[in-house]
Amino acid sequence: MLVCLDPGHGGSDLGAISNGIYEKDITLKLAQKVKDNLTRKYVVDVLLTREKDEDVSLKDRADMANKAKANFFLSLHVNAGKGEGYEDYIYNSLSVTSKTAALREIVHSVLANFYAGYRCMDRGMKKANYYVLRETDMSAVLCENLFVDSAYDEKLLKDEAFIENLSRAYVEAIAMALNLSKKSSTLYAVQVGAYSSIIYASRVANDLKAKGYDAVIKEIPNL
Ligand SMILES: [Zn+2]
Incomplete structure (x- = not known):
């Protein structure tokens, strides 16, 4: 089983910015923590579309996942635009499979539950014509984790312990969605x-x- 984690943005593409926090930094830190925690606990391989602060085009991200024949693609982002809370996306086409919809429902329910514990809003399960959702051959979900420009969300995004806990929620979500087996300890x-x-x-x-x-x-x- 191969999971491709996609930390949004990077390099000259900063993503959302507010008060000195960059989306590209949060997504990378989160993806690395998810990879570490997931591979430590479960029998699974994880591929990151970028390992450091560098430019990687959307095409390269999708190509990387397709070439590696990943079983699942999870793109991690942080929102902006003065909203609050969490939302996730799958491709808004009739070609999107029921398997993808089912995997997303699991990811969404685990993450929405996690965020509810922090009194963060559940903005719902959405669909969009995003490049990485459209051009990946496997089931793909894109998650928007809070808003850099909302005071409440920003405080959480700056908190190391919160990011660690968020990574554990993703580990649980991925393991449940893909029915991963635990490493014997x-x-x-x-x-x-x-x-x-x-x-x-x-x-x-x-x-x-x-x-x-x-x-x-x-x-x-x-x-
Ligand atoms: Zn983004």
Whole structure:
């Protein structure tokens, strides 16, 4: 499974700007965090259409995803124009597949829920004739994350912890939409004792339970 993440704008294309914050910086930071968190937790490959602050044309972005045969294309943007809140887009053509519509619904519901926790407005599921939605061969969704020029949204966009949490919401949305499997993780058990008497072992386990630990007794060979 290959996900292509597209941090909007970059290089000489600053995107939306307000009070010293640039859309191109937020989208890159967010995309990198989504990539890191997603690949750490799930069995998936992630391709970024840009890894740094550079010019990449819309054509190159779509070509990159098509050439790599990505399964899903997610374009990350920040809005401007004195509105507030979150919205996302799929291609506004009859050729848009029901699969794309279904994937977008999942992404939208996870993100709208996340944003509701910050009292940000849900501006809805929209359609548009955007280049990267039209020219990509796979299901593609474009997300507009808050407004750089609204005081309330701007405060969140400047907050590192918010961007980190937002990236985790995208990880959850992508994993759910694409039904990704979790990477198996190693667990480390802490043993507090080994006793030859079941009575003594039970007493220790009960003491631990009384202290709030989830203690279990296991028989192990006495080598
Ligand atoms: Zn943009």
